[in-house]
Amino acid sequence: MAILEVGCCGAYCKTCPELIDKHCKGCKIGYADGTRDIAKAKCKMKVCCIQKGLNACADCKSFPRCETIQNFHNKKSYKYKKYKESSEFIRERGYKAFLKLADTWTRAYGKLR
Numbered sequence: 544m545a546i547l548e549v550g551c552c553g554a555y556c557k558t559c560p561e562l563i564d565k566h567c568k569g570c571k572i573g574y575a576d577g578t579r580d581i582a583k584a585k586c587k588m589k590v591c592c593i594q595k596g597l598n599a600c601a602d603c604k605s606f607p608r609c610e611t612i613q614n615f616h617n618k619k620s621y622k623y624k625k626y627k628e629s630s631e632f633i634r635e636r637g638y639k640a641f642l643k644l645a646d647t648w649t650r651a652y653g654k655l656r
């Protein structure tokens with residue numbers, strides 16, 4: 544089952560104020576039902592992840608050595624570090640445990656332990 548609220552990079556769309564305020568359409572929402580066109584997406588991770596039929600990069604067997612996701616996660620800003628942490632949490636503990644915590648957040652990332 545597709546988990547649309549989890550962004551491919553590990554950002555959590557459902558609790559992100561940008562989505563709630565309708566300033567952003569979310570990472571993956573709208574591609575499956577045809578209201579958005581993946582061919583027009585600019586984010587490399589999103590294009591790759593959706594074309595592979597994955598929920599997120601966290602599900603990808605190439606995750607540990609993929610330069611696209613690793614370069615993104617290693618960028619200098621707190622949020623990228625948190626998206627990495629979320630992706631690693633999903634890899635270790637799965638979506639059910641992740642969503643239980645993520646649904647309590649007030650932005651696209653938050654506490655995981």
Ligand code: SF4
Nearest residue numbers: 550551552554570586
């Ligand atoms: S950076 Fe890319 S993968 Fe991450 S939420 Fe935005 S569109 Fe999705």
Ligand code: SF4
Nearest residue numbers: 591592600603606609
């Ligand atoms: S190859 Fe890299 S960008 Fe593509 S789905 Fe896997 S981890 Fe994400």
